[in-house]
Amino acid sequence: MSRARDETLVPDGTLDEQIDAWRAYARRARAVDAPDVDELEDHLRDQVADLVRSGLSEREAFLVAVGRLGALDDVSREFAREHSERLWKQLVLWDEPGTGPAGESVRRRSLVRALALAGGAALALKLPTLFGISFGGGSDGTVDESDVMFYLINVSALVLPFLGAYLALDRAMPWRRVLGMLVAPAAVLVAAANLYPYEPTGATAILTAIHLPVALWTLVGVAYVGGDWRSASRRMDFVRFTGEWVVYYALVALGGGVLTGVVVAGFTALGVDVTGFVSSWLVPCGAAGAVVVAAWLVEAKQAVVENVAPVLARVFTPLVTAVVLALLVATLVRWDGADVDRGLLILVDVLLALVLGLLLYVVSAREPAARPGAFDRLQLGLVVAALATDVVMLAAMLTRTAEYGLSPNKVAALGLDAVLLGNLVRAAMLQRDFLRGRVRAAALERWQTTYLPVFGAWAAVVVVTFGPAFGFV
Incomplete structure (x- = not known):
């Protein structure tokens, strides 16, 4: 050393x-x-x-x-x-050295609670079928567009409350906080998403289906920190939890996929058709229950993959930097004002969100007193490239809006670009100051975690206001 x-x-x-x-x-x-x-x-x-x-x-x-x-x-x-x-x-192994019977009892209760809530999430996903809302279409093979849109909008509303309940119970969150900070805002969001008379395949319905999970995941974060959202360290813990949850959920999904394949192959060999059961029950219920199980794995087995997400972020940072630069150059070369493809605009927004995710997870693994190095300069290059790309896309969106008028999709994209712009501008300034020795790495972490609620707030604005503002089309 x-x-x-x-x-x-x-x-x-x-x-x-x-x-x-x-x-x-x-x-x-x-x-x-x-x-x-x-x-x-x-x-x-x-x-x-x-x-x-x-x-x-x-x-x-x-x-x-x-x-x-x-x-x-x-x-x-x-x-x-x-x-x-x-x-x-x-x-x-269930036990860890030195924890004793008391620690084992706590972990066992946590597992039982997680499995019970995972079962609740699985059943909740099928609950709408009691009211005639089909998950996989009718028996004649037809698919009702309104049923499909109901599930697209509500899949997060049916499952994430069980994850929030698990985290709130695990942290012994006071009931007043649960009701005021979790139940009340979730009820408003879910009510708005379901009581508004959307057109089944309208733009505002699709935007609600995209943004409701983001808003509800923010509430999951409130449950994770036990309501102590003002703590920057607790917010960063939630960022780490999110990355680890994604890793564990992917592992559970891979295992579930292999198990499903074995079940289908085995029963098919016996002449029994189980594809209907698999598609209507096994896969959706398993996916819903895994949301809570993955959270339990994160809480119980942090020592195994605690830093996987930051490691992946460091691996992909150079690759994403190259992609962002390539897209920026190609867009500038082929710039044609309002005729910029809408699919490209959506792709760039997704890519910029990925950039922020990379920044978050690299920051989450940084030593507080670490000095800047070559990788930090690469990060600054990534932020500057993302910032320039966001400015170009924002200009393209404004040009399209001036040419063709407002629409729900354009306003949603403009709002997201503006939210991303605010984050990237400050992130670039802090990264520059960090490289010059003017601020410590903790300033980068505080900024990113402080900005997290802005994304959740914007998602909530889309869910609550876009339907009435654009006539539910």
Whole structure:
């Protein structure tokens, strides 16, 4: 471990504060568990004591001792080689060393609660069939457009409340907060989405189907932080949770897909047609229940894939930067004002949202005292490229609006572009100042997490106001 790298691990402070910071960093090496860190700390303190007796200051002794100890990445790899079974034990075993019967009881209750709420989510998804709303179409093979749109709009409203309930119960969130911060706003959003007389395939109905999950996921975030949304660290925890939830949900979905294939193949070989059951019950109910199960896995098994999302973000940042630059250059070369393809505008908005996701997850894995490096310069290039692309797309949308008039889709796209623009401008300024040493990495984190509610608020505005504003077409 280089001296420069050592200095990024700890702030100025007493020896105990420096060692506490080192321990926090060391615990991120998941092959190194708590007893290992204790053993390394004892060795570290002995080294510091010897160096202090030789005439060094405590800080100088600490830095030298850490350097002698070796790079933590190397230490982690060595432990991983010697204890490769730990990953599997963390993944499959119920108990963890030193937790005792009380800890096991808490985890067991959490699992039972998660499974019960997962079952509730699965049943809730099928509940509308009792009222004649078919999930997979009628028995004659026909598909009612209004039924399809109902499920497109309400799939998140049927499932995410169970995820929110699991998180709120897990954090013992007071009922007053639950009612005021979760139930009331969710009820307004769901009521607006269902009581408005949308045309079944109208633009405002489709926009509601797209934006309602975003608004409700913001409320899931409120449940995750136990209502303490003002805490920047808790908001960043929710960002990490979201990334880890996506990873676990994808793993569960892959496993479920393999299981479904085995079921279909097995019964088909026996001459039994189960495709109707699979498409109408097994797949949708399994997908709904997995929403809660994945959250339980995140909470119970964080040590296994805690940093997967940030690692993926670092891998894809150079690739996304290249794609954004290519799209920007191609758009400028082929610029034709109002004739910019609408599909391209939508694609760019999705890409810009991906850029923000990459920024969030890279920031989530950064050491607070880390100094800027080459990757941070690449991030600044990504933000500037995304900002330039957003400005070009915003100009294209304004040109289309002036040429063809307002529409729900145009206003929604303009609003999203404006929201993204506000985020990217400030992010670019902070990234620049960070590279110049004017701000710390924590400022980047605070900005991104502080801006999160803006996306949820804009989604709520679309759900509540766009229908009446555009005549529900």
